[in-house]
Amino acid sequence: MKILVLNAGSSSQKSCLYSIDDRLPNEPPEPMWEAAIDWAHHPGFAEIKVKTATEELTEEIEVKSRLEIMAHLLSMLWQGKTAVLNHPTDIDVVGHRVVQGGQEYSQPVQIDQTVKATIDRLSTLAPNHNPANLEGIEAIEQFLGTEIPQIAVFDTAFHRQIPDAAAIYPVPYAWVDQGIRRYGFHGISHQYCAERAAHLLQRNLEDLRLIVCHLGNGCSLSAIAQGHSIDTTMGFTPLDGLMMGTRSGSVDPGILIHLMRQEGYSVDLLDRELNRESGLKGISGVSADLRQVMKAIADNNSQAQLALDIYIHRLRAYIGAMLASLGGVDALIFTAGVGENSAIVRSLACESFGFLGLKLDAHKNENRPVDQDIATTDSTVRVLVIHTQEDWAIAQECYRLRAKHVSLHEKQS
Numbered sequence: 001m002k003i004l005v006l007n008a009g010s011s012s013q014k015s016c017l018y019s020i021d022d023r024l025p026n027e028p029p030e031p032m033w034e035a036a037i038d039w040a041h042h043p044g045f046a047e048i049k050v051k052t053a054t055e056e057l058t059e060e061i062e063v064k065s066r067l068e069i070m071a072h073l074l075s076m077l078w079q080g081k082t083a084v085l086n087h088p089t090d091i092d093v094v095g096h097r098v099v100q101g102g103q104e105y106s107q108p109v110q111i112d113q114t115v116k117a118t119i120d121r122l123s124t125l126a127p128n129h130n131p132a133n134l135e136g137i138e139a140i141e142q143f144l145g146t147e148i149p150q151i152a153v154f155d156t157a158f159h160r161q162i163p164d165a166a167a168i169y170p171v172p173y174a175w176v177d178q179g180i181r182r183y184g185f186h187g188i189s190h191q192y193c194a195e196r197a198a199h200l201l202q203r204n205l206e207d208l209r210l211i212v213c214h215l216g217n218g219c220s221l222s223a224i225a226q227g228h229s230i231d232t233t234m235g236f237t238p239l240d241g242l243m244m245g246t247r248s249g250s251v252d253p254g255i256l257i258h259l260m261r262q263e264g265y266s267v268d269l270l271d272r273e274l275n276r277e278s279g280l281k282g283i284s285g286v287s288a289d290l291r292q293v294m295k296a297i298a299d300n301n302s303q304a305q306l307a308l309d310i311y312i313h314r315l316r317a318y319i320g321a322m323l324a325s326l327g328g329v330d331a332l333i334f335t336a337g338v339g340e341n342s343a344i345v346r347s348l349a350c351e352s353f354g355f356l357g358l359k360l361d362a363h364k365n366e367n368r369p370v371d372q373d374i375a376t377t378d379s380t381v382r383v384l385v386i387h388t389q390e391d392w393a394i395a396q397e398c399y400r401l402r403a404k405h406v407s408l409h410e411k412q413s
Contacts, residue, residue: 012039095108119134214336
C-alpha cells in the first residue's frame with residue numbers, strides 16, 4: 001500500500017510517501033520520498049526540498065498560486081529525478097494532519113463533503129491551521145482526482161477522552177455550550193510516543209502511566225493512563241500551558257483585561273504579543289530558538305538566563321500537575337526539537353523528581369539518545385527520549401482504516 005502523508009500549514013508543508021506491504025512493521029521505516037515547502041523562506045517565492053533514497057533536490061519557485069506550487073510538488077512523485085512512482089494512481093490513500101477536530105472527531109475518518117465542511121466550520125477554533133489543512137485536501141482532489149481516498153487524522157482526537165473535570169474551564173456554563181473547553185493539541189505526537197514507549201519498554205501500553213513532554217517551538221504535556229490521554233496542558237487553543245518558543249503559555253487573564261483597559265491594547269495586538277512575541281523570545285530578547293538562548297547564557301546574558309529559568313520552572317510545575325492526575329508515573333518521555341536534543345532541559349526537568357526515585361544517567365543523557373531509556377538501571381521511573389514521527393503515525397492510521405474498510409467490503413461481498 002502506497003500512503004502519501006500531507007502535513008499542510010500556513011507557512012510550510014511537509015509530505016512523505018510510505019510503502020507498506022501486507023502488515024505494519026514493528027520499527028518506523030524510512031519514507032520512500034519526502035518533501036517540504038517553505039512558504040516564508042523568501043517573500044514571493046517558495047523553497048521546495050525533495051529527498052529520496054538516491055536524490056536530494058532544492059529549488060526556489062515564484063509563487064503565483066499556492067495550489068500551483070503544491071501541484072508542482074506532487075508531480076515530482078512521478079516526474080523528473082525524484083520520481084518514485086510510475087503514475088499518480090499508484091497512490092492508494094492520502095493522509096492529512098488536521099489540527100482541530102472539535103468535539104466531532106475522536107478517531108481518524110475518511111474525508112467526504114461533510115468532513116470537509118466540518119473542518120471548515122472548525123476553522124474558527126484554529127484559524128492558522130484548519131484552512132491550510134483544508135487547502136491540502138482540496139489540492140489532492142484537484143490534482144490527483146477524487147477516486148483516491150483521503151483520511152483526516154486529527155491532532156485533537158487523542159485528547160477527546162479527557163474527563164470533563166480536566167477539560168471544562170470554571171467559567172459560566174453557557175460558554176461550555178458554545179464549545180469552549182480544553183481540546184489539547186499535539187495529539188498525534190503524544191499517541192505515537194506512548195505507543196513507542198510501550199514497545200521500547202516491552203510493556204503493555206494499557207499497564208503504563210506516562211507523561212509525554214512534547215517540547216518544540218510549541219510545547220505541551222500529556223498524562224496517559226491505560227493508553228488514553230487523561231490530561232494535557234494545551235487548552236482551547238495551543239496558547240495555553242507551558243512557556244514556548246514565541247507563545248506565552250498560561251497567563252493571568254486579568255493581565256489581558258488590564259492591558260485592554262489601561263493601555264488600549266486591541267484584540268489583534270494581544271494576539272500577536274502572546275502568540276509571536278512572548279515565550280523564550282519575549283523574555284530573552286534574543287530568540288525563540290533555545291540553542292541561541294543557551295549561547296546568550298554562555299555570554300552572561302541575564303535575560304536569557306531568566307528565560308531558561310522560567311521555562312524549566314513551568315515545565316517542572318506542569319509535570320507535577322500531570323503526575324497528580326495520574327497518581328504516579330512509570331515513564332517520563334521527552335520528544336520534539338527541544339525534548340529530543342536538549343540534554344540540559346531534560347536534566348534540569350528531572351532534577352526535581354528525585355524524590356520519586358527518578359535517577360538520570362548523565363552519560364546517556366548527554367550522548368544524543370534516540371528512542372532510548374536514559375534513566376539509571378535502579379531508577380524507579382524510566383526516562384525515555386523518543387524521536388516523534390507524526391507522519392509515520394498518520395500513515396499507520398491510514399493503513400489501519402483502509403485495511404478495515406477492505407476487510408468489511410470483502411465480508412459484504
